[in-house]
Amino acid sequence: MAVPPPDKSEISNLKSQSGPAGVTLDTIVSLCKRRGFVFQSSEIYGGIGSTWDWGPLGVEFKRNIKDAWWKAMVHDRDDMEGIDAAIIMNPKVWEASGHIAGFHDPMVECKACHHRFREDHLKEKGKCPDCGGEVTPPRQFSLMFKTNVGPVEDTSAIAYLRPETAQGIFVNFDNVLTTSRRKLPFGIAQIGKAFRNEITPGNFVFRSREFEQMEIEFFVRPGTDEDWHRRWVEDRLRWYTDLGIRPESLRKREHGKDELAHYAKACVDLEFEFPMGWSELEGIANRTDFDLKQHTKFSGKTLSFFDEEKKDHVVPFVIEPSAGVDRSALAFLVHAYTEEKVKDEKRVSLKLHPTLAPIQAAILPLLRNRPDVVETARKLYTDLKRRIRARYDDTGSIGRLYRRQDEIGTPFCITVDVQTLTDQKVTVRDRDTMLQDRIGLDSVGSYLETKLGVPKV
Ligand code: GAP
Numbered sequence: 001m002a003v004p005p006p007d008k009s010e011i012s013n014l015k016s017q018s019g020p021a022g023v024t025l026d027t028i029v030s031l032c033k034r035r036g037f038v039f040q041s042s043e044i045y046g047g048i049g050s051t052w053d054w055g056p057l058g059v060e061f062k063r064n065i066k067d068a069w070w071k072a073m074v075h076d077r078d079d080m081e082g083i084d085a086a087i088i089m090n091p092k093v094w095e096a097s098g099h100i101a102g103f104h105d106p107m108v109e110c111k112a113c114h115h116r117f118r119e120d121h122l123k124e125k126g127k128c129p130d131c132g133g134e135v136t137p138p139r140q141f142s143l144m145f146k147t148n149v150g151p152v153e154d155t156s157a158i159a160y161l162r163p164e165t166a167q168g169i170f171v172n173f174d175n176v177l178t179t180s181r182r183k184l185p186f187g188i189a190q191i192g193k194a195f196r197n198e199i200t201p202g203n204f205v206f207r208s209r210e211f212e213q214m215e216i217e218f219f220v221r222p223g224t225d226e227d228w229h230r231r232w233v234e235d236r237l238r239w240y241t242d243l244g245i246r247p248e249s250l251r252k253r254e255h256g257k258d259e260l261a262h263y264a265k266a267c268v269d270l271e272f273e274f275p276m277g278w279s280e281l282e283g284i285a286n287r288t289d290f291d292l293k294q295h296t297k298f299s300g301k302t303l304s305f306f307d308e309e310k311k312d313h314v315v316p317f318v319i320e321p322s323a324g325v326d327r328s329a330l331a332f333l334v335h336a337y338t339e340e341k342v343k344d345e346k347r348v349s350l351k352l353h354p355t356l357a358p359i360q361a362a363i364l365p366l367l368r369n370r371p372d373v374v375e376t377a378r379k380l381y382t383d384l385k386r387r388i389r390a391r392y393d394d395t396g397s398i399g400r401l402y403r404r405q406d407e408i409g410t411p412f413c414i415t416v417d418v419q420t421l422t423d424q425k426v427t428v429r430d431r432d433t434m435l436q437d438r439i440g441l442d443s444v445g446s447y448l449e450t451k452l453g454v455p456k457v
Helices: 008-012 025-035 056-075 092-097 166-170 173-180 225-242 290-299 325-336 371-384 398-407 418-423 441-452
Strands: 038-040 052-054 080-082 104-109 116-118 139-142 146-148 158-160 186-195 210-220 250-254 266-274 277-288 305-307 312-314 317-324 337-342 345-350 361-365 390-392 412-416 425-430 436-440
Touching: 025 038, 025 325, 025 337, 025 398, 052 056, 056 080, 056 186, 056 210, 056 225, 056 325, 092 166, 092 290, 166 186, 166 210, 166 290, 173 186, 210 225, 210 325, 225 250, 225 266, 225 277, 225 317, 250 277, 266 325, 277 290, 277 325, 290 317, 317 325, 325 337, 345 398, 361 371, 361 398, 371 390, 371 412, 371 418, 371 441, 398 412, 412 441, 418 425, 425 441, 436 441
Parallel strands: 080 186, 361 390, 361 412
Antiparallel strands: 038 052, 104 116, 104 139, 146 158, 186 210, 210 317, 250 266, 266 277, 277 317, 305 312, 337 345, 412 425, 425 436
């Protein structure tokens, strides 16, 4: 017996409600917890303000996002190197970068309920958004987490958890330049943790105190910077749309002069339509030569590029596409979330791009009490997992197993049934169309690789 596919009328009648317009943040939070994408950090102790743990499926999903970024931004390009710098750096780095003096947010406190807020996030000036009370005048609150290095807890041992990964790239500029023998223009990419003691974290993983960034510092000749800035904005937009985000769910927003960071000459945010409204997904800044010049001044080491042909020393300008891993993950989840009606029942699926889906194919035996069916399914799983991200599951009825795989975004489910034992074929079900194909056991691997777009190495 094979799994009966829904008939055409049921499929064409699907009422689909997917993407940003139709999903609340609570729906995403609940799915993430229910299916093991994201848990509250230290949950058994009541949690700790706005930090999150990525669970078994979440860690795979996040890793796929980072791998897709690294492949597109480093491996597929000829003008990029990667590094992985330490989180704790010499505190002078943060003096030079301007973070110690200027990485502050204006904080106000409600005189009645004592809740604290960012002044620039208040809906009504001077008024507490929780109880309507009067708030104090703003004071500057440093977003940097302080720690002590070594066994002495005095001021000489103070260090900081990095609030951006970028500075690890700037201080390694000369190391990378000399060891890779690059010429301008070229970039350095890095993925890693960053920490900010946000006054008002929130909206799930959108704004938390510990998060990951995917950053590029792209070094160019002064004068070519504006052109490169425009190119990077388009390259970065394309990365999101290549991974399935509809262009209409993204928009560009140019920073006004009054909101530019101290190091930037221009900045374009890529915004996504999150459930709470359009918000920053990634910033692409023109950082000029600010950072390299500051580090030259503070360290005494010249950070510049010597052009052999032109015989001139150049302090490069820097274009910085800076994306958040957690924020991207949230955008991909929101965008993929889909509710449909099938046979009058609600069907929830995550229409994730196959590159990002934690599991690419699930192998499900239709009858788990038939050892010969189970054995064939297990053998297929063992073969497939060498080629794609496959998972075997026989822990429920087929309907239940389909629902679970739909909800976690698995693009293909393969059922092994009694008929498989005679015709050597399995049923492959497509998550998005729900259409089913009967495919020979020996060709499932190549069938899936083609459908999933797995590159041949
Ligand atoms: N090096 C430049 C820089 O850090 P940013 O706009 O402050 O620029 C870049 O941060 C990206 O990092 C943001 O677009 C966002 O995706 C992510 N990000 C920043 N703060 C975050 C937070 N508190 N929680 C989660 N992601 C954050």
